[in-house]
Amino acid sequence: MPDIIIDLLKESDAQELFKFELKNRAFFERVGFPRGDNYYELNSFNTIIKELVQEQDNGLVYMYLIKDHAGMILGRINLVSIERGCFNKAELGYRVGEEHQGKGYVTSAVKLILDEAANKHGLHRLEAGTSPNNIGSQIALIKNGFQFVGRYNKYIYKNGEWCDSIFFERILD
Numbered sequence: 001m002p003d004i005i006i007d008l009l010k011e012s013d014a015q016e017l018f019k020f021e022l023k024n025r026a027f028f029e030r031v032g033f034p035r036g037d038n039y040y041e042l043n044s045f046n047t048i049i050k051e052l053v054q055e056q057d058n059g060l061v062y063m064y065l066i067k068d069h070a071g072m073i074l075g076r077i078n079l080v081s082i083e084r085g086c087f088n089k090a091e092l093g094y095r096v097g098e099e100h101q102g103k104g105y106v107t108s109a110v111k112l113i114l115d116e117a118a119n120k121h122g123l124h125r126l127e128a129g130t131s132p133n134n135i136g137s138q139i140a141l142i143k144n145g146f147q148f149v150g151r152y153n154k155y156i157y158k159n160g161e162w163c164d165s166i167f168f169e170r171i172l173d
Helices: 011-023 025-031 042-057 105-120 135-143
Strands: 005-008 062-067 073-083 089-096 125-130 147-158 161-171
Touching: 005 105, 011 025, 011 042, 011 073, 042 062, 062 089, 062 105, 073 105, 089 105, 105 135, 125 135, 125 147, 135 161
Parallel strands: 089 125
Antiparallel strands: 005 062, 062 073, 073 089, 125 161, 147 161
16 A cells, blocks of 8 residues: 555645645546636635634544645545534545546545544544446445445436436444
């Protein structure tokens, strides 16, 4: 597995993360979800990061950066839609820059975030969804012990059409 770290998002990461997002904008919009022009304006982006850090401080989300040991941002991995109480779960999401695809960074980052989710954030369960054609993402989840839950037909609206989604889960305790 590649030698990477995951680092909880800080306001001081905003500049480097902004550059990473700008560099990968076309790729992320092609394979993921468009974020809108406002996201790519520096002042708006800084406000978004500040709000995300505040949400982290309140335990609502945990946003991590995937970095090499020199500190270069390779991608992002996040725990969102956190539900405490009787569910104690979160949704796992991630994205890796175009030039870093296929190098095992997601598999390594998922392994690291499993430990954070269980031991630092006290979560019981993680859920993750992928598009049916994102085989690399599905493999990264399966390699980390996620189990296939099912396929939801026409589940998410993306790029002007309803798309299916493949769902996975991992129990942490």
